[in-house]
Amino acid sequence: LTPENRDIPVDCIPSLPFLRLQDLQEGIVSGSRDSVFSVLLHNMAKVIPRAAAVLANTFESLEPFSLTDLRTKLNACLTIAPLFLLSPPPPPASSPAAGDHGCISFLDSHLPNSVVYLSFGSVADFRIPKHEIAALAEGLESSGAPFLWSLKPEKQADLPAGFVDRVKGRGLMVPWAPQLAVLRHASLAVFISHGGWNSILETIAGGVPLICRPVFGDHPINSRLVDISCWGVGVTVRDGTFTKESVEEAIRLVLREQVGKALREKASHHWKRLICEAVSADGSSTKNINALVEM
Known part of the structure; x- marks a missing residue:
């Protein structure tokens, strides 16, 4: 794969004509x-x-x-x-915040459609380079948006010095988050994800738009499906990598521009309805x- 051929259309899969x-x-x-x-x-x-x-x-x-x-x-x-x-719901927790590291109470304290949620799964977390984790943190900080970031403790060492203190109150760092509950919360505005298939299905069920940073395997194809030009529920960060600028740009696009409003409408009114119909x-x-x- 070279810069010259990376955008060549793949014409050997008739049902996926938009792939490169x-x-x-x-x-x-x-x-x-x-x-x-x-x-x-x-x-x-x-x-x-x-x-x-x-x-x-x-x-x-x-x-x-x-x-x-x-x-x-x-x-x-x-x-x-x-x-x-399709599965039976889990038994109720002993208290609303039991084991959720304060995620739900944090979301409860914010306005509807305002919080950025970030999670990259159990494997992809460790495949994103250190400098991109640092750039992601810088972009989040400069965006001004409140955020909930599920990041393994080992990877939190890649964050810029003083980051956690500077965003205290606006951002919550946790080692694990109850993803289904987070994605269904009214305050959630967008999910920054690696584009794993299960995460995409959970996000569609929550009616939330996506910002994708594909890592490996099926992530690039999934991210392409999510895109404005296909399902219309998300975007991929510029050049598929986290820089301070690409993170700021993507968050601004989804949270503050007309494109983001269209993504949210498609996610919450169209796809959420269809996924619920499938399991009726x-x-x-x-x-x-x-x-x-x-x-």
Whole structure:
């Protein structure tokens, strides 16, 4: 992959015509065919068509063209997402803030659509370079927006000196956050994420726009799907990396400009409704779970 070819459209996946070479993990159309990812995909492609059914962690209205294409190659393809909405709710906590590191009370203290939430998952956290974590912190600080940042204690050492003290009261740093509850909170304005698939589904269910910084694997493709030009629920930081400027720019775009208002409308009124319909009593995911049980 080079600067000259990174924007070349990928035309070998008819159902995803908006993809570029840079959106694909190395080992798919570039790089070594002996890479772990390439070998994994090759082995999956040999086995999956023989399966009686393939369960897809998506819902019908989110990816209709991809699902139509897949169903020409598979015996059966059952969409079953989002499982976190199909599962019984967890038992109530002993107190509203039990184990949440003060996240909910922090969100309760802020106005609707005002707080930036940041989390990069258990693996991607450690794949983002130190200088980008520092740049992200600088961009957050200069943006003036209140924020909730779930960051492993080991990675908090990458923050600029004095950062936590300077943002005290406006920003809350925690080692873990109850993500589903955070994404459903009225004060949340945007989720800055690595673009992991489960996080995207949870964000759609919360009706919240995204700012993506893809890290590896399917993150670039997911971030491209989220984009204004596709699902219309988010943006990717400029050049796919955190700098002070790219963070400030993305936060300003989503929180203060007309584009951000459009993203929020699409997320909260369109996609949130469709994902809830998928898990309703007559929804596609509910029906597919029942069909799986009967197979």
